[in-house]
Amino acid sequence: MSYEIEKSDAEWRAQLTPEEYHVLREAGTERPFAGEYTDTKTVGVYGCRACGAELFSSETKFDSHCGWPSYFAPLAEDRVQYIEDTSLGMRRVEVRCARCGGHLGHVFEGEGYGTPTDQRYCINSISLTLKPADGA
Numbered sequence: 001m002s003y004e005i006e007k008s009d010a011e012w013r014a015q016l017t018p019e020e021y022h023v024l025r026e027a028g029t030e031r032p033f034a035g036e037y038t039d040t041k042t043v044g045v046y047g048c049r050a051c052g053a054e055l056f057s058s059e060t061k062f063d064s065h066c067g068w069p070s071y072f073a074p075l076a077e078d079r080v081q082y083i084e085d086t087s088l089g090m091r092r093v094e095v096r097c098a099r100c101g102g103h104l105g106h107v108f109e110g111e112g113y114g115t116p117t118d119q120r121y122c123i124n125s126i127s128l129t130l131k132p133a134d135g136a
Contacts, residue, residue, distance in 0.1 A: 001081075005051045005100040016050065023126050024050050024102040027087075027094065032067025035125025039063075044132040045075070046123075051100035054131075055079050056123070062115060068105065068122045072115035080104070095121060102127060 007015070012025050022028035037046070046056040046069075056071045064070035074080045078098060085094040085106065095104045105123040113120055 001101065003099060003101045007100075012050070020049060020126055023124050027103040029105075030068075030124045030126050035068060037069045037125040037128060037130060038067065040069070040130065042130060042132050044130050046071075046128045046130055048097040048100060048102050048104070049127055049129045050102040051097060052129070053079060053097055053099040055097065055104070055128070056121070058130075058133075062113065064113060064120055064122070066120070066122055069125055069128070070113075071121040071123065072113070072117045072119055074121065082107070095123065097127075104128075 009025070013021055016024060019030070023030060043058045045054045045058070047054045054075055057075055060071045060073045062070055062072060081096040081098045081101070083094040083096060085092040092106045095107050096102060097104060104127045105121065108120045108122060109118060111120055
């Protein structure tokens with residue numbers, strides 16, 4: 001798969017911390033309840049930490065109490081890519097940045113959250129950078 005932003009592993013390693021590289025480039029997961037944005041209420045836009053693409057709005061962020069930031073929708077469907085993930089012996093849907101291919105997390109449906117989409121984008125804080133709205 002090709003992306004608008006492509007770099008070698010060496011280039012990604014030079015740009016990202018080891019923890020960021022593990023999650024964004026190796027599809028790792030940060031520990032639950034340890035991420036910077038798990039409980040953040042700041043108004044703004046969450047972008048990909050690897051390439052800066054704007055991915056999620058604070059307007060779609062909600063408290064799922066799952067240990068990671070949760071959103072009920074991306075800013076636009078073309079901002080993210082969906083990949084079937086069967087790595088843990090179950091079917092999950094991985095969410096990646098459509099611009100650079102960075103691993104963000106997973107999306108789940110039908111869990112009963114009172115959101116407009118009945119979806120939970122469970123995203124690693126370390127995959128994101130928050131750009132606060134003006135004055136926030």
